[in-house]
Amino acid sequence: xxxxxxxxxxxxxxxxxxxxxxxxxxxxxxxxxxxxxxxxxxxxxxxxxxxxxxxxxxxxxxxxxxxxxxxxxxxxxxxx
Amino acid sequence: xxxxxxxxxxxxxxxxxxxxxxxxxxxxxxxxxxxxxxxxxxxxxxxxxxxxxxxxxxxxxxxxxxxxxxxxxxxxxxxxxxxxxxxxxxxxxxxxxxxxxxxxxxxxxxxxxxxxxxxxxxxxxxxxxxxxxxxxxxxxxxxxxxxxxxxxxxxxxxxxxxxxxxxxxxxxxxxxxxxxxxxxxxxxxxxxxxxxxxxxxxxxxxxxxxxxxxxxxxxxxxxxxxxxxxxxxxxxxxxxxxxxxxxxxxxxxxxxxxxxxxxxxxxxxxxxxxxxxxxxxxxxxxxxxxxxxxxxxxxxxxxxxxxxxxxxxxxxxxxxxxxxxxxxxxxxxxxxxxxxxxxxxxxxxxxxxxxxxxxxxxxxxxxxxxxxxxxxxxxxxxxxxxxxxxxxxxxxxxxxxxxxxxxxxxxxxxxxxxxxxxxxxxxxxxxxxxxxxxxxxxxxxxxxxxxxxxxxxxxxxxxxxxxxxxxxxxxxxxxxxxxxx
Numbered sequence: 075x076x077x078x079x080x081x082x083x084x085x086x087x088x089x090x091x092x093x094x095x096x097x098x099x100x101x102x103x104x105x106x107x108x109x110x111x112x113x114x115x116x117x118x119x120x121x122x123x124x125x126x127x128x129x130x131x132x133x134x135x136x137x138x139x140x141x142x143x144x145x146x147x148x149x150x151x152x153x154x
Numbered sequence: 155x156x157x158x159x160x161x162x163x164x165x166x167x168x169x170x171x172x173x174x175x176x177x178x179x180x181x182x183x184x185x186x187x188x189x190x191x192x193x194x195x196x197x198x199x200x201x202x203x204x205x206x207x208x209x210x211x212x213x214x215x216x217x218x219x220x221x222x223x224x225x226x227x228x229x230x231x232x233x234x235x236x237x238x239x240x241x242x243x244x245x246x247x248x249x250x251x252x253x254x255x256x257x258x259x260x261x262x263x264x265x266x267x268x269x270x271x272x273x274x275x276x277x278x279x280x281x282x283x284x285x286x287x288x289x290x291x292x293x294x295x296x297x298x299x300x301x302x303x304x305x306x307x308x309x310x311x312x313x314x315x316x317x318x319x320x321x322x323x324x325x326x327x328x329x330x331x332x333x334x335x336x337x338x339x340x341x342x343x344x345x346x347x348x349x350x351x352x353x354x355x356x357x358x359x360x361x362x363x364x365x366x367x368x369x370x371x372x373x374x375x376x377x378x379x380x381x382x383x384x385x386x387x388x389x390x391x392x393x394x395x396x397x398x399x400x401x402x403x404x405x406x407x408x409x410x411x412x413x414x415x416x417x418x419x420x421x422x423x424x425x426x427x428x429x430x431x432x433x434x435x436x437x438x439x440x441x442x443x444x445x446x447x448x449x450x451x452x453x454x455x456x457x458x459x460x461x462x463x464x465x466x467x468x469x470x471x472x473x474x475x476x477x478x479x480x481x482x483x484x485x486x487x488x489x490x491x492x493x494x495x496x497x498x499x500x501x502x503x504x505x506x507x508x509x510x511x512x513x514x515x516x517x518x519x520x521x522x523x524x525x526x527x528x529x530x531x532x533x534x535x536x537x538x539x540x541x542x543x544x545x546x547x548x549x550x551x552x553x554x555x556x557x558x559x560x561x562x563x564x565x566x567x568x569x570x571x572x573x574x575x576x577x578x579x580x581x582x583x584x585x586x587x588x589x590x591x592x593x594x595x596x597x598x599x600x601x602x603x604x605x606x607x608x609x610x611x612x613x614x615x616x617x618x619x620x621x622x623x624x625x626x627x628x629x630x631x632x633x634x635x636x637x638x639x
Contacts (some may be wrong), residue, residue: 091229093253106569108263110231112359112401116227116473121526135384 075153080146087122089149091115101143127153159241160254164199170236173204176318177339178290178310179490181346181354183421184236187463192353192408192438192608196514200234202356203342205256205264207323207335209242213268215323217246218252223330224271225398226338227338227360234265238282260520273395283587285309285374286350295351300380300404303387306349307376312336312394325615334363336374337394344375345402349516350387353405361391371601409606411443412622416449419625426451430502433457434487435510436541437466439607440559443621444508447629449473449481456502458487460511485510489538491546503550506592506632507595509539509559515574523572531577536584547594558585560601596635600628 075083085099092110105111116154120136123129123145129152137143174180179201182189184513190198198440204227234240238258246253249270256264288308297303320327322393325333331496338361345356373393380387385404392395435441436457444463445457455473459466466484473482487496513534539558546554546605560578567575585597605625606618 078264082350091258093227093229093265110265115229115231115354116403117386117403121381121384136383 075150077146077150080149082143084119084123084145088119089125091118091122099142100142101141101146102111103142104140123149129153159243160216160218162239162241164239165234165236166203166348167236170198170200173201173339173342175203176315176322177203178315178343178588180292181294184346186424187236190462191461191514194405194516195233195235197517198236198370200236201342201346202228202230202264203232203339205234205240206317207326207338207451209254209256209266210326210330210335211323212242212325213244213252214329215252219268219270220248221331222272222275222365223268223269225360227268227358228419229266229358230263230264231265231551232258232261234258234263235378242468248557249381258518258520261518263516266475273365274397275365279569283335283375287311291347293352294347294354296407297350297404298354298407300350300382300385300511303349303377303380306389308345308348308376309372309374309393310340310343310592311372312340313371316341320470327521330363333371333394334396337391337396340373341391341400344373344389346402347579349377349389350402350404351440353407355403355405355475357386358401359391359398359405361396364397365394378410395555409439411439411607412446412471414446414450417443417446417622418476419476420592420622421447421450423450424452425630426453429505429633430505431455431508432508432546433501433508433510434489435460435512436508437462437469437484439510439512440602440605440621440625441508442469443512443625444510444629445469445474445482447622447626448506448633449477451633452477453506453633454480454502455482456485456500456504457482458485458511460486460488465631489534489576493538493541497542497549500549503552504546504554504569505552506555507516507542507546508632509542510559511538516570519570528573528576529592531573532556532580535577535581540584540588543593543597545593555632555635556595556597557628558582558597558599560599560602598628598632598635 081099089095089097105116121130135148174185178628183195183199184201187198189335194417220287227441240256240258242256244254251270252268284386285307288310290428296422297529310332319335320332323335341359352422375391376388376389379389387402391400409478426448432613433441436445437459444637445455447564452515457469470482470484477520511534513530543556558581562576564579565572585599588597604618
């Protein structure tokens with residue numbers, strides 16, 4: 075998957091979770107910038123992405139992602 | 155589409171009692187303010203499902219859900235403290251669905267999505283009908299890890315709840331069916347009392363409505379998955395006209411600090427002999443730990459509590475049984491009130507003050523900066539500290555060494571912590587001024603890292619330091635400076 079494809083997937087998953095079609099993620103987006111994307115919703119998001127892509131993140135990675143770009147990069151590495 | 159508030163409500167303690175009886179969910183996070191203050195919520199909070207059922211009742215009353223309901227999906231985003239007003243608004247509506255939100259001020263607490271249409275035909279259950287009956291319980295089950303949830307299943311009787319649900323939520327009952335409304339109420343009991351039980355957070359649920367249910371009188375449940383990494387539990391539910399899943403988290407239990415027995419292994423018996431420490435905020439967390447360390451070293455301790463008298467009594471009992479009968483006394487003390495009146499009856503002149511007075515640090519906020527929150531922090535961390543030092547300094551000729559716990563948050567100011575960080579910086583500046591003056595009080599300040607306490611227990615877990623490992627050298631420094639005039 076290209077970086078843009080992963081980004082599109084993440085956007086779709088988050089929109090579905092938060093019931094908010096106006097969300098547009100970029101690689102620079104930080105969780106705090108998205109309304110209602112709190113810590114529990116973040117876990118829901120991670121789990122939903124895992125199910126969608128058939129991958130499993132390490133807890134340390136999940137805790138360390140500073141922005142969406144880092145999530146995209148980690149996913150692309152895991153899919154190689 | 156409309157963003158106007160459809161209805162608003164303040165859930166009070168009588169609402170809590172009503173819904174606990176209706177649902178069977180007597181979890182202390184809803185019913186016991188003292189116990190709730192040691193949870194992530196920091197205070198007693200409304201049953202999330204109560205807020206949902208009230209919302210459905212208002213939506214149905216407004217005529218918004220005419221034409222039938224096929225399903226409901228709910229995310230619980232934030233706690234609703236008891237006594238606070240929430241507003242319900244429809245955010246989006248089309249032929250297929252309604253998206254509504256409950257908000258506290260500008261903060262979304264609950265997201266509801268109703269799918270419009272007809273209920274699915276048939277019962278559709280895949281859950282075992284021989285599941286055991288799970289009766290009402292006074293105390294919630296206490297799971298310690300998600301592994302213990304694997305295989306949990308059962309059945310809850312809805313007959314008793316259906317009548318009360320219909321009386322309280324007549325419009326929702328007419329739109330959904332009283333059995334379904336009762337079944338939804340019982341989801342609160344499922345999470346709060348059965349699985350995960352005591353240390354639970356109800357995160358979300360999604361249900362389809364099932365037509366002509368064959369099993370109207372009960373709700374079956376079965377854990378379908380757990381994720382140890384995030385302490386997350388998924389539970390399938392079926393019966394009484396609903397079929398779906400529930401998602402919950404297992405909270406960390408209140409943090410227990412090191413015991414006197416463990417501390418005594420690290421502190422010499424007479425290391426702090428001859429000192430008397432007043433420990434403000436000493437009933438739990440770092441205050442309680444400091445009380446144990448000082449008394450393990452032979453010092454006398456007066457530990458104060460603002461609300462947790464029972465915890466303070468337990469602390470005193472542990473210390474006195476390990477050290478001596480007069481090793482620890484407790485006093486009530488509220489840092490938001492004047493120190494002079496509260497310290498009038500203090501039967502000793504402390505040589506040391508440890509100031510751990512605090513309020514709930516992590517808050518749900520809708521704004522970057524909330525001035526009332528800043529005022530609250532300033533009162534506790536700055537004004538309260540100064541007042542306490544002033545009164546103690548005036549009542550004795552004995553020099554006093556005070557410890558002021560600042561925080562590494564003043565350096566990196568985490569998101570959402572502006573008010574706290576600013577108040578702690580102000581506290582540090584006050585301490586510097588006091589040390590430059592010719593007063594009797596010398597203040598030692600330390601910027602503490604994130605330590606394992608009730609205030610820092612979160613889901614997901616965040617790495618936190620060992621309180622004893624961090625505090626012991628600080629306490630030794632503070633205690634050793636007592637001879638400084």
